[in-house]
Amino acid sequence: MILTGRSRLAGVLGWPVAHSRSPRLHGYWLDQHAIDGAYVPLPTAPEDLVDCVRALPRLGFMGANVTVPHKQGVLAACDRLDDHARRLGAVNTLVFDGPTIEGRNTDGVGFLNNLYQRAPNWGPAAGPAVVLGAGGAARAVVIALADAGVPEIRLANRTRTKADTLAAQLDGPVTVIDWDEKTAALEGANLLVNTTSLGMIGHGALEIDLTPLPPHALVNDIVYQPLETDLLARARARGNPVVDGIGMLLHQAVPGFAAWFGVRPEVTETLRDFVLQD
Template structure:
């Protein structure tokens, strides 16, 4: 009797836009591994039943995207400490007969920062000398990134959001190191910022641009954007115009996929220029 090939998925609603099958398909081919990775569109009301029937459907695990990450957090049997703090799950796998959940957005973002800026970026950006990381937005991506930055040891984190209450709620992750400010206070805090991170949808194709004058940012400060459609957002273009390091959103998508592939297919893949080029080409062909 032959062993069935591992079968993984990305689930969301809608899901047709997901590039995850391209990423994992690239790695399966690169490593010469049997297995499949597929998109599954599941409505929110049907998601609990979908999760409960994963093993019966022959899945070894998968990725979870909008709008199911918080629901997945509540449905798994075991959580990583990181997922517990973030309150959302984007990666599922079976281990010892139990369904486990993790949130790999935090390490994915940090891995991309390291790859883009070099491992010494806290020193280069001035973060190591008292400058702050300023996070724009207070949704799931902001929460994951804050947890990643806390785990990396950053001492000064500032959150700004149009809803002040949502920004304030994120300070509970570490009140000693995270402070919240009103959205209109962002320009006044740029002079003390070493790393500016946009986690909002502003600047995304079809959305309003993020209009922010980066002139007050100090030299050496870096600018990151989680948006990757378009790859060069107006915010990143403004950073490059000032000769500041600019970190696009695609790398986070690529690096967050690594742990799941390892769980499902037993190999640790590498984010390579050829993989990035393949996804960039796909974005261009659909953009």
């Protein structure tokens, strides 16, 4: 790709950022749509974050993604926030409107759109959801599920106080469950989501007996390294529909690309395969 003076620029702010799959993902869409633009890694030390973000619109950038560890720190550089970023207290997408920096959060919409695409028979209103974890990802997932109309969300986290805090902050149908009671909480559930790091390469295993989970219940792991986690393999073996975690990463990127480059891109099988190759 040869850039010109008119090329549109975006990138991803992180520290470190070398592991990020976002340049590959956005690069695929830029090529596919023959857009005169570029999406670049922007390694940014925490102490430089606010200065670097403020410089981007002045350098002609259209916006940026924000990843670990900057999703909260970047709030200090934002002039305004969308509703999702405000409620999550975290930003993953910046859109520049002249010098004005808007912080958005697309993690919740990415999570839901992945389920809608990969499990068209699943609907939020059909029954309770069990969510494991109470970190940043869990927060996005729980808010998205509550907004989508899930009638009951059973939230279990190793450190129960974090789940209590999350439930208390949300005006939603959230019941906190003891970590040791997570198996019993599967009774009658329509969805199980793992938002913890358990099951990820290099982390511990997620130990949960799936016996009480109804056979129609959808199981989603937001871990995508490996793509087929032990949880998904065990759920699949007993006949439950399963959705892996890479799609959430792909879908959360769609609104940013659309805002910066003016084309709403598609999440396809070819894109999934391309982003997973490395």
